[in-house]
Amino acid sequence: MRATIRDVAREAGVHHTTVSRALNPATAQLVKGETAARIRAAAARLGYVPDALARGLKNNTSMTIGVVVPDLATPIMGQVVRGVEDVVMPRYVALVVNTDDDPERERLQLEVLATRKVDGLVVASARLHTPQIEALVDSGLPVVLANRRARGAGISSVTSDDAAGVAAAVEHLVALGHRRIAHISGPLDTSTGAARAAAFRTALTEHGIEPDDRLVRTAKAFRVGEGERAFAELVESGEQFTAVFAGNDLIAVGCYDAMRRRGISCPEHVSIVGFNDMPFVDKLWPPLTSVRVPHHEIGRQAAHMLLAQIDGRAEAGSTLLLPVSLQVRESTGPVERVAP
Amino acid sequence: MRATIRDVAREAGVHHTTVSRALNPATAQLVKGETAARIRAAAARLGYVPDALARGLKNNTSMTIGVVVPDLATPIMGQVVRGVEDVVMPRYVALVVNTDDDPERERLQLEVLATRKVDGLVVASARLHTPQIEALVDSGLPVVLANRRARGAGISSVTSDDAAGVAAAVEHLVALGHRRIAHISGPLDTSTGAARAAAFRTALTEHGIEPDDRLVRTAKAFRVGEGERAFAELVESGEQFTAVFAGNDLIAVGCYDAMRRRGISCPEHVSIVGFNDMPFVDKLWPPLTSVRVPHHEIGRQAAHMLLAQIDGRAEAGSTLLLPVSLQVRESTGPVERVAP
DNA sequence: ATGAAAGCGCTAACAC
DNA sequence: GTGTTAGCGCTTTCAT
Numbered sequence: 001m002r003a004t005i006r007d008v009a010r011e012a013g014v015h016h017t018t019v020s021r022a023l024n025p026a027t028a029q030l031v032k033g034e035t036a037a038r039i040r041a042a043a044a045r046l047g048y049v050p051d052a053l054a055r056g057l058k059n060n061t062s063m064t065i066g067v068v069v070p071d072l073a074t075p076i077m078g079q080v081v082r083g084v085e086d087v088v089m090p091r092y093v094a095l096v097v098n099t100d101d102d103p104e105r106e107r108l109q110l111e112v113l114a115t116r117k118v119d120g121l122v123v124a125s126a127r128l129h130t131p132q133i134e135a136l137v138d139s140g141l142p143v144v145l146a147n148r149r150a151r152g153a154g155i156s157s158v159t160s161d162d163a164a165g166v167a168a169a170v171e172h173l174v175a176l177g178h179r180r181i182a183h184i185s186g187p188l189d190t191s192t193g194a195a196r197a198a199a200f201r202t203a204l205t206e207h208g209i210e211p212d213d214r215l216v217r218t219a220k221a222f223r224v225g226e227g228e229r230a231f232a233e234l235v236e237s238g239e240q241f242t243a244v245f246a247g248n249d250l251i252a253v254g255c256y257d258a259m260r261r262r263g264i265s266c267p268e269h270v271s272i273v274g275f276n277d278m279p280f281v282d283k284l285w286p287p288l289t290s291v292r293v294p295h296h297e298i299g300r301q302a303a304h305m306l307l308a309q310i311d312g313r314a315e316a317g318s319t320l321l322l323p324v325s326l327q328v329r330e331s332t333g334p335v336e337r338v339a340p
Numbered sequence: 341m342r343a344t345i346r347d348v349a350r351e352a353g354v355h356h357t358t359v360s361r362a363l364n365p366a367t368a369q370l371v372k373g374e375t376a377a378r379i380r381a382a383a384a385r386l387g388y389v390p391d392a393l394a395r396g397l398k399n400n401t402s403m404t405i406g407v408v409v410p411d412l413a414t415p416i417m418g419q420v421v422r423g424v425e426d427v428v429m430p431r432y433v434a435l436v437v438n439t440d441d442d443p444e445r446e447r448l449q450l451e452v453l454a455t456r457k458v459d460g461l462v463v464a465s466a467r468l469h470t471p472q473i474e475a476l477v478d479s480g481l482p483v484v485l486a487n488r489r490a491r492g493a494g495i496s497s498v499t500s501d502d503a504a505g506v507a508a509a510v511e512h513l514v515a516l517g518h519r520r521i522a523h524i525s526g527p528l529d530t531s532t533g534a535a536r537a538a539a540f541r542t543a544l545t546e547h548g549i550e551p552d553d554r555l556v557r558t559a560k561a562f563r564v565g566e567g568e569r570a571f572a573e574l575v576e577s578g579e580q581f582t583a584v585f586a587g588n589d590l591i592a593v594g595c596y597d598a599m600r601r602r603g604i605s606c607p608e609h610v611s612i613v614g615f616n617d618m619p620f621v622d623k624l625w626p627p628l629t630s631v632r633v634p635h636h637e638i639g640r641q642a643a644h645m646l647l648a649q650i651d652g653r654a655e656a657g658s659t660l661l662l663p664v665s666l667q668v669r670e671s672t673g674p675v676e677r678v679a680p
Numbered sequence: 681a682t683g684a685a686a687g688c689g690c691t692a693a694c695a696c
Numbered sequence: 697g698t699g700t701t702a703g704c705g706c707t708t709t710c711a712t
Contacts, residue, residue, distance in 0.1 A: 004705060015683050020707060027707090032681060052455045053393050053402055054705035057688050062393055064435075073636065075619065078418040082411065082438060090452045095404075095433045098422060110669060115392045158556045240488065279415065283593060285625030296413065344689055355699050360691055367691090372697060394689035430697050684711075695700070 084298020089174020142309035166199035186247035267333035287329035423639020482649035506539035526587035567594020607673035627669035
């Protein structure tokens with residue numbers, strides 16, 4: 001059995017509440033230095049480790065936060081979670097749960113977190129409409145969305161500046177002479193999917209290009225397979241296009257697969273731009289032009305925002321957009337001029 | 341304030357211990373069906389959620405397990421953790437901590453987990469010699485190593501069958517005519533680094549090739565930069581070689597970088613084999629030949645083993661080796677015959 | 681400066 | 697079948 005505060009008290013010859021005072025930095029000055037030293041020595045001798053659960057029961061806090069992600073196995077999510085942990089540890093530990101972007105699974109996982117009485121939540125799996133999360137926010141639980149936003153006001157979020165990223169991507173393609181630019185968006189019920197699709201239309205318009213819905217496809221998920229499927233659809237529709245702006249890098253990789261299968265070469269026939277700049281896309285062939293999103297920093301900032309809410313230093317409802325940067329590589333090139 | 345068991349008791353007109361019995365599946369049959377129904381209804385009406393912390397305090401369990409990884413932001417670690425969570429949830433939640441392969445940080449993080457009274461530990465960051473972990477095992481805490489092993493007996497582990505993977509890789513290279521095969525190993529204080537390096541010597545010998553230490557370099561970490569550095573060292577040593585067996589895929593990617601910089605082409609001049617088959621190495625140029633390791637399954641099996649120990653269904657000390665398979669791609673090719 | 685008493689929410693052992 | 701009692705390890709009054 002591990003030592004408790006009472007064991008330490010016996011060892012040091014004091015009352016157990018004195019031990020509590022001596023070992024808690026916030027109340028340590030109430031205890032005479034000499035006594036405190038004796039207590040610390042006794043604690044060390046017994047290998048005493050405070051029990052966070054018992055403390056939490058008394059203080060009505062678990063000193064844990066929940067982190068809700070679509071899938072931890074995904075390359076970017078590990079970075080977000082790592083960013084969160086870097087900030088909250090060791091004061092809080094993170095309980096990470098996966099939703100697979102499935103609302104029912106999300107409901108179950110949030111229930112698990114409720115049972116654990118988390119003191120706050122970082123949610124990276126939000127859909128635009130999330131009654132569950134909103135209910136938690138209304139109940140007073142500190143919540144910060146990371147990497148995604150929700151429609152309702154009053155929910156804090158930290159995301160990349162998607163609109164700026166899309167504008168830079170489109171700008172780049174237009175400068176290379178592209179006019180027939182297709183878009184394979186992510187799911188439209190995610191903020192990343194919807195925001196990038198909307199920004200895409202806006203960016204085209206600003207360059208005097210009429211948005212053409214026949215050049216837009218929607219991936220049902222941010223997955224390679226969906227990118228491949230959507231690209232194939234575009235080709236089979238018979239529409240002409242010289243570039244694809246993909247909703248994220250996985251979709252872009254799906255485009256690569258579809259192109260390879262059909263003997264379409266990149267960027268000679270079709271230029272591709274991705275989004276996220278996830279690890280190793282610079283090592284693909286061709287190296288992928290992509291909008292870099294600072295995922296680790298998104299996690300860090302979301303955690304800071306959450307701590308501020310927990311400590312009452314900030315209200316809910318702020319929105320933080322982190323800057324992005326276009327990484328130009330070899331998957332984008334000038335439009336090949338067909339001989340007239 | 342959220343509802344407690346006493347609120348439910350008042351609402352249902354029973355004693356709070358009866359509520360406890362009715363709501364706990366293990367004791368529910370002690371309660372009359374009708375009463376139980378009334379209690380469940382009251383609980384639902386009040387939105388009662390049991391408090392896992394309070395339950396744990398009483399039962400002397402936290403219903404959490406610790407997962408110790410080198411770095412969650414790394415592509416393969418997310419998969420391992422995901423595998424663990426898929427098995428233990430929702431009974432246990434996972435507390436994930438990062439060590440950055442730094443022993444001091446590991447010590448701190450283990451202390452955090454001790455404070456949280458985790459019921460078991462999955463450790464994916466083990467070094468060969470890990471007194472800390474051994475002490476925990478000796479203290480009776482269920483521990484399973486995932487992806488890495490330790491030297492001492494008595495610690496359970498789930499890893500890939502590294503020796504078999506190395507043998508397959510060397511076999512493949514020898515079949516292509518390679519004799520001067522270099523190896524850039526991972527850190528030798530990790531089991532993965534050491535086991536693969538040892539298996540490499542063995543495999544060469546079995547093919548009648550005398551191991552040559554001048555063709556072996558050690559990366560200080562499983563990182564791209566270290567792979568690049570070690571490859572450069574090999575080239576500058578002036579030793580001739582036609583293939584490199586890399587300690588893992590990150591090191592292999594480092595080789596790619598070094599080769600590109602020097603205008604050495606793969607596989608024409610030098611063939612490269614990686615280890616792990618992490619996501620998207622099949623999309624690199626050239627697509628990387630690599631030994632596939634089932635990381636998600638390693639996490640799952642480690643979790644199963646841990647639960648078995650926790651439940652007293654198994655002793656500590658088992659070793660599970662999961663099968664690997666060589667994925668042959670385009671980074672390996674026949675030795676170019678120099679004109680005689 | 682330290683001790684005593686009470687209680688956080690829950691469950692297990694024991695009555696009745 | 698249900699109520700009573702006690703206590704998990706800790707912190708926070710309050711008293712001395």
